[in-house]
Amino acid sequence: MALDTFLLYLATWTLVALSPGPAVMFSMSQAARHGMRGAIAGTAGILLGHVIVFGAVAFGLAALLASYSGAVTTIRIAGALYLMYLGAKMLFAKPRDTEAVIVAPTPRAHGGLALQGLGVQLTNPKLLLFVLALLPQFIRPGYPLLLQLAIMLAVTVVIDGIALLAYAKLAAHGARALKGSRVLAGLERAFGGALIYFGLKLLVTRR
Numbered sequence: 001m002a003l004d005t006f007l008l009y010l011a012t013w014t015l016v017a018l019s020p021g022p023a024v025m026f027s028m029s030q031a032a033r034h035g036m037r038g039a040i041a042g043t044a045g046i047l048l049g050h051v052i053v054f055g056a057v058a059f060g061l062a063a064l065l066a067s068y069s070g071a072v073t074t075i076r077i078a079g080a081l082y083l084m085y086l087g088a089k090m091l092f093a094k095p096r097d098t099e100a101v102i103v104a105p106t107p108r109a110h111g112g113l114a115l116q117g118l119g120v121q122l123t124n125p126k127l128l129l130f131v132l133a134l135l136p137q138f139i140r141p142g143y144p145l146l147l148q149l150a151i152m153l154a155v156t157v158v159i160d161g162i163a164l165l166a167y168a169k170l171a172a173h174g175a176r177a178l179k180g181s182r183v184l185a186g187l188e189r190a191f192g193g194a195l196i197y198f199g200l201k202l203l204v205t206r207r
Contacts, residue, residue, distance in 0.1 A: 008138070009138045013160075021198065049127075050121065075125040076203070080200065082120070
C-alpha cells in the first residue's frame, strides 16, 4: 500500500471512529456500569466484529449478502431489536446501591460482555455496507490485495480500539466521580436510552 493511501485511510477511519454510534454507546455504558474491565471486554467483541466483517469482504461474502436486500433487511431488524434489548436492560435495571463501587465483571461475565459487543457489530448492516463501499476506494492495483486489506484491518482495529477505550475512560471517570449520587443511575439510564434510540433509528432506516 502506498504511503499516501495509508495516511488517507488512517485519517478517514479516525474520523469514523470518533463519530458516536452504537459501538461508542455500548463501550461507554459498560464502562459506567462495570468499569474499564467491562469496557475492555465489550470493546474486544466489537473489534472481533471488525475482523469478521473484513474477512467477509476479503472473501466476497459481503458483496453477495449486500446483493440480497432481504438479507440486509433481516440483519437490520435483528440489529435494531438487539440494540433496543441491550438499552432496555440498562434502562429498567434495578438501581444499584449508590454507595457501592463500580462492580468489576467476573471472568465469566467478561465473555458475555465480549459476545454482546460482537453482537452489536455483526447485527449492524450499516457497518457491513459502509466497509464494503469504503475499502475499494483505497485498494490500489499492483499491490497484494490481502496485504492491503490486512493493513487496513490493522489500522481499523487500532484506531477503533483507542477511540472506544478513550470514550469508555471518560464514562468510567464520570461514574467514579458521581459515585454515591443518584445522577449515576440517571447516567446509566441515559446510556440505555441512547442504545434504544440507535436501535429505533436503525429500525426505520432504509437502504
